[in-house]
Every structure is written in structure tokens, then in C-alpha cells.
Amino acid sequence: MHSDKQADFTSYYQQVIKQQQKTALLLAGGLMLFMLSIGIFSKALPAFILGAIGLLLIFMVYRHYTRKYFRRLALIGKSFPDNWHQYLESNATFYAQLNQVQKQQFQTRVQFFLAEKKIEGIETSINDEIRLLVAASAIIPTFAFPFYDYSNLRQVLLYSNSFNQSFDTENAAGENRNIAGMVGNGFLNGTLLLSKPDLVAGFKGKNLHNVGIHEFVHLLDMADGAVDGLPEIFLAHSYAVPWLQVIQAEVRKIRKGKSDINPYGLTNNAEFLAVVSEYFFDNPEKMEAAHPELYQYLCTIFHQNPA
Numbered sequence: 001m002h003s004d005k006q007a008d009f010t011s012y013y014q015q016v017i018k019q020q021q022k023t024a025l026l027l028a029g030g031l032m033l034f035m036l037s038i039g040i041f042s043k044a045l046p047a048f049i050l051g052a053i054g055l056l057l058i059f060m061v062y063r064h065y066t067r068k069y070f071r072r073l074a075l076i077g078k079s080f081p082d083n084w085h086q087y088l089e090s091n092a093t094f095y096a097q098l099n100q101v102q103k104q105q106f107q108t109r110v111q112f113f114l115a116e117k118k119i120e121g122i123e124t125s126i127n128d129e130i131r132l133l134v135a136a137s138a139i140i141p142t143f144a145f146p147f148y149d150y151s152n153l154r155q156v157l158l159y160s161n162s163f164n165q166s167f168d169t170e171n172a173a174g175e176n177r178n179i180a181g182m183v184g185n186g187f188l189n190g191t192l193l194l195s196k197p198d199l200v201a202g203f204k205g206k207n208l209h210n211v212g213i214h215e216f217v218h219l220l221d222m223a224d225g226a227v228d229g230l231p232e233i234f235l236a237h238s239y240a241v242p243w244l245q246v247i248q249a250e251v252r253k254i255r256k257g258k259s260d261i262n263p264y265g266l267t268n269n270a271e272f273l274a275v276v277s278e279y280f281f282d283n284p285e286k287m288e289a290a291h292p293e294l295y296q297y298l299c300t301i302f303h304q305n306p307a
Contacts (some may be wrong), residue, residue, distance in 0.1 A: 002238055007105050009076055012041075013069040020066045027058050034283065037140035072112055080107040087129055091203045093138045094143075094306065105146060110135045117153060123169070124160035133199055138210025140281050141220060145234070146301035150216075152223055162195045181215040190241035192219065199227060201284070209262070210278045217277040221270055229269025234303050246297050247272050260290060282305060 053284040074077065084140045086106070088095040095106055113135040119126065133154050142148040161169040162180045180198035184191035192215055202210030217231075226231040229247065230240055247269055254266055265275035279287045284307040288295040299305045 009108055012147060013073050017069050017166045024058055046195055074114060075111045076190060084132055085086060087132055094140050106139060113138055118155035121158045124158060126158050127198050127223060133203055133212060140213055141217055141277060141302055150219060153192060153219055156192045157196055158196045160196060162198060167188060178179045182210040183218045210282050213281055214274045214278050217274045219271060227270045229273040231301060243297055250294055
């Protein structure tokens with residue numbers, strides 16, 4: 001179940017802009033008084049010139065930090081294309097199960113995401129449907145946090161197939177093309193890489209594999225600076241040790257062949273979180289029945305109860 005309370009995006013972003021305006025005005029006022037006092041005592045024209053430059057810099061910084069909020073306010077009144085709505089209804093079970101108020105909130109966040117994150121294909125074409133699936137993958141795990149905007153993400157790159165460590169989509173000698181998605185680092189910092197067919201396959205019915213959700217959960221996990229299976233921005237510190245104990249208990253079951261959780265979760269705690277998150281969002285009823293304790297912890301982490 002999800003909250004029926006509609007997020008007030010308009011009031012929230014107007015308030016953010018007002019706070020930024022107040023800060024900018026205080027800085028500008030302080031700078032003007034300081035430079036005026038210097039100018040009076042020194043009678044130096046450069047003091048006023050420096051003051052003007054300082055005011056310009058304050059204005060530029062203010063515009064930089066408020067630009068996206070003005071853009072979002074403009075998008076709030078924009079209608080959501082009906083064909084987008086129909087596509088999500090048919091291909092995203094999570095979206096289809098939301099009520100009308102929740103769907104409107106989901107739609108608004110889709111528009112924000114698509115306006116602010118670059119999504120492009122690498123030697124493959126992409127259309128609005130693919131972009132919608134990318135946006136849905138981002139919004140589903142953060143649905144209970146309507147103002148979360150993945151500040152650690154700039155772009156999403158779609159490949160024509162799964163790829164290897166060199167980002168080749170065709171099998172090379174001695175190498176397996178087995179990567180369906182990954183969070184970039186180094187020169188790819190702020191980039192998410194996904195296999196287009198694997199992204200689409202993840203939204204086909206109720207299954208335990210959704211590479212889009214998997215990789216966006218990694219982004220959430222690393223938002224606190226560590227990729228460790230402990231998304232501290234969502235998980236209270238008091239839950240950390242019990243959560244790790246739940247992970248260890250489930251890992252033992254996987255190793256004994258007594259769990260239906262993807263064995264890839266054995267890689268490390270970060271992969272375990274991403275793997276069980278796929279299960280949690282794509283087939284919550286089955287997970288709640290098979291893994292009730294694990295399910296409840298994920299409800300706590302994501303502030304959602306999708307079953």
C-alpha cells in the first residue's frame with residue numbers, strides 16, 4: 001500500500017526558491033554594505049566595481065541553484081501524454097496498481113526526470129517508451145520520497161545488448177558479454193549504463209529480474225558515500241545491525257539452496273540489497289509469503305508496502 005497524500009510539489013519548490021532568494025538577498029545586502037563602507041573611507045572606484053562583480057556572481061549562483069526548481073514549477077502544469085500513461089499501465093505493474101492521485105504524482109516525477117536526466121542510446125535507437133521505463137525504474141524505489149531527485153546521476157546510456165567490461169556488446173574472444181547494467185565510476189561518474197533489451201524484459205510481467213530497479217537501487221545505496229547495502233539516507237541507524245543480520249540469515253539459506261533469491265546476491269551486501277529490491281517491487285506478494293521478515297525490512301527501507 002502507498003500513501004494517498006498528494007505531494008505538494010508547487011508549494012515545496014516555491015518554498016525552496018524563496019529560501020534561495022532570501023539567502024541571495026542577505027549576501028547581496030551584506031556585500032553592498034561592506035563595499036559601501038570601503039568606498040566611503042577609501043573613496044576608491046575599484047571598491048564599487050568589485051561590489052558590482054560580487055553582486056553579479058551572487059545572481060549567477062542564485063540562478064544556477066534555482067533553475068531546476070523554476071523548470072519543475074513550469075512542468076507541473078503540463079499535461080501528461082495519454083500514450084505515455086497507457087504504456088505505463090500496460091508495462092509497469094507498479095504504476096498500474098496505483099490509484100489516480102498516486103499516478104499523478106508518479107507522472108509528475110517522470111516529467112521531472114526526463115527533463116533533467118540525459119538518456120541516450122549507444123549504437124542503438126531509443127524512443128519515449130524506453131525513456132519511460134528508465135524513469136519508472138528510478139521512481140519506483142523512491143516513490144515514498146517524492147522530492148528525491150538522484151543528484152548523483154547525470155545521464156543514462158542504453159546499449160543494444162548486454163556488454164562486457166570494455167562496453168562491447170558483441171562477444172570477444174575469451175570474454176563473456178554478461179553485464180546487463182552498471183553504475184559508472186571514474187570518467188563515467190554520474191552515469192548509469194543499461195542493456196536496452198534487459199531493461200525491457202524486466203518490465204514483462206511479474207518476475208524476479210529487473211535491471212533498471214537493480215541499478216537505481218545501487219545509486220540509492222551509494223548516495224551516502226558507501227556502496228555497502230546500507231542505504232543510510234533511508235534506513236535509520238538503529239536498523240543497520242538487524243538488517244545486516246537478516247542479510248546473513250538469508251545468505252545462509254541461499255548457499256544451502258533453500259531460497260528462491262537470486263544467488264547473485266551472494267556477491268556482497270550491496271548486490272544482495274539490489275537483488276532483493278527487484279523481487280520486492282516486481283513480485284511483492286510472493287516475497288511477503290516466502291520471506292516475511294526480509295519483506296518487512298524492505299518496507300522499512302523504502303517506506304512502501306507494495307503487496
